[in-house]
Amino acid sequence: MLYAILCYNSEAAVGSWSKQYHDETMARLHVVNDKLAKQGRLGPVARLLPTTAATTLRKSRGENLVIDGPFAETKEQLLGFYVVDCASLDQAIETAKELAVANPGTGSYEIRPVAELHDHKLPASGSPRRE
Amino acid sequence: MTTSFRRAEARGVNDIGWIDAVLTAARPQAVGALLRYFRDLDTAEEAFQEACLRALKTWPQNGPPRDAAAWLIFVGRNAAMDDVRRRAKQVALPDEAAISDLDDAESELADRLDGEQYRDDILRLLFVCCHPELPSTQQIALALRIVCGLSVKQIARAFLVGDAAMEQRITRAKARIGGAGLPFETPGAVERAERLATVSAMVYLVFNEGYSARSEEATTRGTLADDGIWLARLLLRVFPQEPEVMGLMALMLLQQARAAARFDDKGAIVLLEDQDRGLWDDKRIAEGLALIDKAMRHRRPGAYQVQAAIAALHARAKRAEDTDWAQIDLLYANLERLEPSPVVTLNRAVAVNKVRGPAAALEMVEPLGAKLANYFYFHGVKGALLQQLDRCAEARAAFDRAIALANTPAEAAHIRQHLDHLDRENA
Numbered sequence: 001m002l003y004a005i006l007c008y009n010s011e012a013a014v015g016s017w018s019k020q021y022h023d024e025t026m027a028r029l030h031v032v033n034d035k036l037a038k039q040g041r042l043g044p045v046a047r048l049l050p051t052t053a054a055t056t057l058r059k060s061r062g063e064n065l066v067i068d069g070p071f072a073e074t075k076e077q078l079l080g081f082y083v084v085d086c087a088s089l090d091q092a093i094e095t096a097k098e099l100a101v102a103n104p105g106t107g108s109y110e111i112r113p114v115a116e117l118h119d120h121k122l123p124a125s126g127s128p129r130r131e
Numbered sequence: 132m133t134t135s136f137r138r139a140e141a142r143g144v145n146d147i148g149w150i151d152a153v154l155t156a157a158r159p160q161a162v163g164a165l166l167r168y169f170r171d172l173d174t175a176e177e178a179f180q181e182a183c184l185r186a187l188k189t190w191p192q193n194g195p196p197r198d199a200a201a202w203l204i205f206v207g208r209n210a211a212m213d214d215v216r217r218r219a220k221q222v223a224l225p226d227e228a229a230i231s232d233l234d235d236a237e238s239e240l241a242d243r244l245d246g247e248q249y250r251d252d253i254l255r256l257l258f259v260c261c262h263p264e265l266p267s268t269q270q271i272a273l274a275l276r277i278v279c280g281l282s283v284k285q286i287a288r289a290f291l292v293g294d295a296a297m298e299q300r301i302t303r304a305k306a307r308i309g310g311a312g313l314p315f316e317t318p319g320a321v322e323r324a325e326r327l328a329t330v331s332a333m334v335y336l337v338f339n340e341g342y343s344a345r346s347e348e349a350t351t352r353g354t355l356a357d358d359g360i361w362l363a364r365l366l367l368r369v370f371p372q373e374p375e376v377m378g379l380m381a382l383m384l385l386q387q388a389r390a391a392a393r394f395d396d397k398g399a400i401v402l403l404e405d406q407d408r409g410l411w412d413d414k415r416i417a418e419g420l421a422l423i424d425k426a427m428r429h430r431r432p433g434a435y436q437v438q439a440a441i442a443a444l445h446a447r448a449k450r451a452e453d454t455d456w457a458q459i460d461l462l463y464a465n466l467e468r469l470e471p472s473p474v475v476t477l478n479r480a481v482a483v484n485k486v487r488g489p490a491a492a493l494e495m496v497e498p499l500g501a502k503l504a505n506y507f508y509f510h511g512v513k514g515a516l517l518q519q520l521d522r523c524a525e526a527r528a529a530f531d532r533a534i535a536l537a538n539t540p541a542e543a544a545h546i547r548q549h550l551d552h553l554d555r556e557n558a
Contacts, residue, residue: 012156013149013199015364021148049414052367052380053421068372068425075198105149106195 002043002114003092004083005099008076009107011050028102036084036095043083043117051077076107083114146191154183157200158280159365163252164204165211170315172259172305174211176277181214182207250369251317257330257366262308269304271337271355276301278365279358289341289355291348327370331379331435334362338383345539346394356387377426378436384419385442388412400545404451416446437466456485473502477509480516489519507536511546523553 017025036042051070058065070077082099086092089111096109158179165175182203196202260274272290275281281289287297318326338359344352363380370376392406401407423439441462448454463479477499484492493516496509503509514529530550537543 010153010156010199012365012368013153015361016152016155018148018151021152024148049418049421050364052364052371052377053418053425055425066428071371104146106153106199 001086001088002083002117003086003095004081004110004112004114005092005096006078006110006112007080007082007099007107008110009079010075011077011079013106014079015050025103029099032095032098032102035098036082041085041095043085043119045080045082047080048078079107083117147187150187150190150195153195153199154186154203155280157203159253159256159278160200160249161203161207162277163256164200164249165207166256166259166313167248167252167315168208169211170313172277172309172313177214178207178211179203181210185210251323253365253369254318254323254326254330255314257333257362258326259308259313261329261333264307265304267333267336268340269300270333271340272297272301273304273308274333274337274362275355275358279361281358289352291351327366327373327376330366331376334359334366335379335383335435337362338387342383342386342390345541346398349390349394353390356383356390359383360387372429374426374429374431375433375435377422378433378439381419381422381426381439382435382442384415384422385439385446388415388419388446394541398541400541402545403445404454406451408449408451411446419443420446432465432469434466434470437462437469441466454485456482460486473499474506474508477503477506477512481512484516484519489516492516493520505536507533507538507542510536511549514546514549518549518553523557527553 033042033045054068054070056067056070058067082095084092084095086095092111096111099109161182162175162179165178166172169175169178185206186199186203190196256278257274260270260277262270265273268290272286275286275289276283283298283301284294286301287294290297292300336359338356341353341355341357341359344355360380360383363376363383367373367376367380388411389403389406391412392408392410393401395401419439420443423436423443426436427440441459444455444459444462460479460482463475463482466475467479476495480492480495483495493513496513496516499509510529510533514526514533517523517526517529527550530546530553533546534543534550537546
């Protein structure tokens with residue numbers, strides 16, 4: 001069964017990581033990624049730019065409304081996600097725990113079962129460069 | 132971004148790493164609120180410092196509080212008030228355990244920190260660093276100390292001065308703004324917009340202090356560019372719908388994206404058109420482009436947005452020869468209207484050269500001679516245009532003048548390449 005693991009954290013805090021801490025944390029997360037990929041369990045993974053770079057289209061009956069943000073009054077923002085194949089909810093929780101060990105401190109992971117996944121391939125030249 | 136807590140006794144690298152970041156991120160809001168409460172910068176900073184020490188003690192065991200800034204404000208405020216009481220020898224200090232569990236108090240405080248006040252606290256904290264009586268280097272040093280929370284040692288390193296000299300500079304700057312009376316009234320809309328413009332200019336100064344660093348200083352002064360971006364990010368979080376703040380952020384990101392390509396192995400300047408675009412930072416470019424696109428939708432143009440739009444056209448060109456110089460010429464014409472200056476006209480001439488040729492560009496450059504007589508780039512650009520027009524003797528004179536005015540060995544070396552080229556052509 002596919003689970004989306006949605007990563008929530010304070011983008012202000014993540015944006016204040018020192019370069020060294022950033023590099024170390026990313027290295028630890030890559031180890032988890034690699035393990036999942038080797039097990040054939042890893043689907044799409046994305047790290048999102050801050051919500052300050054985001055735009056929201058709010059549907060309305062008249063003309064749709066384009067607004068800056070989201071900036072709901074929340075302390076944590078959606079910063080990225082993993083799609084992982086897990087045998088059970090327990091395994092999905094174990095995977096999220098591994099991510100939490102690699103990236104400790106504030107934040108949370110929403111473990112959300114996936115109903116459908118359409119895994120279209122992007123051309124290799126897509127920007128930003130994919131890792 | 133680091134704070135002085137980095138050197139605090141490590142309980143485990145991981146804990147210190149994320150706690151350091153949470154404290155740094157919460158600092159502007161917390162110090163801003165404590166400043167409003169105590170109306171004294173030193174007291175506010177000491178209260179925050181004390182709250183941070185308690186965070187380092189309790190967070191590794193208890194985990195982080197739900198709202199770190201509210202926790203720090205609450206604990207800092209109590210600590211400072213305890214301090215006053217202790218000095219008066221009236222009441223004993225409460226024990227640590229009582230402070231680590233303040234769920235109810237914390238949420239009550241968080242509720243009172245509504246968006247508007249939070250925004251004005253942060254804006255005020257930035258604004259007090261911009262006091263007009265302070266020279267720009269002191270404004271920058273103060274912002275790095277008070278808002279970013281850099282240690283005096285780190286700031287001294289960035290400015291290439293001794294710790295004691297920087298300590299003295301910051302102390303003097305603080306005394307000056309303290310004596311001048313800090314602005315505590317809630318600003319009106321016009322006042323707020325003016326503060327925002329002043330603060331934006333200061334943030335861009337911080338960035339430029341780092342961005343203009345020579346290659347050999349990149350590891351010291353160069354970090355200021357990242358500090359400038361951190362400050363702009365803070366400003367954008369507080370004013371997420373202001374197109375000029377988006378423009379400022381985009382401009383910095385798009386410029387800093389080119390950092391790795393700006394100098395060669397020997398530290399010589401590599402011009403934009405000669406840079407290896409593969410070295411440009413895709414992530415910064417993606418964020419910069421997203422922000423300038425967002426900003427332009429507001430149809431409220433400003434100088435940062437126009438400059439960011441120019442930088443965006445460079446970033447979008449896969450190769451130098453793909454650059455849309457006609458559009459860049461138009462944008463510089465816009466900038467000349469918004470913020471007329473001979474330097475802007477000089478930059479526009481570079482685009483005009485690409486679109487209409489060196490004769491038209493030189494015509495634009497020559498009237499600037501009186502105002503830019505001592506400006507390195509003026510003579511460099513003029514020399515290059517004259518060279519293209521085969522007026523070699525005049526080109527040589529302009530390049531000689533440029534070398535005499537060069538601010539760095541790298542700049543002089545760059546002009547010397549032009550002179551060598553002239554010599555080769557005429558050999």
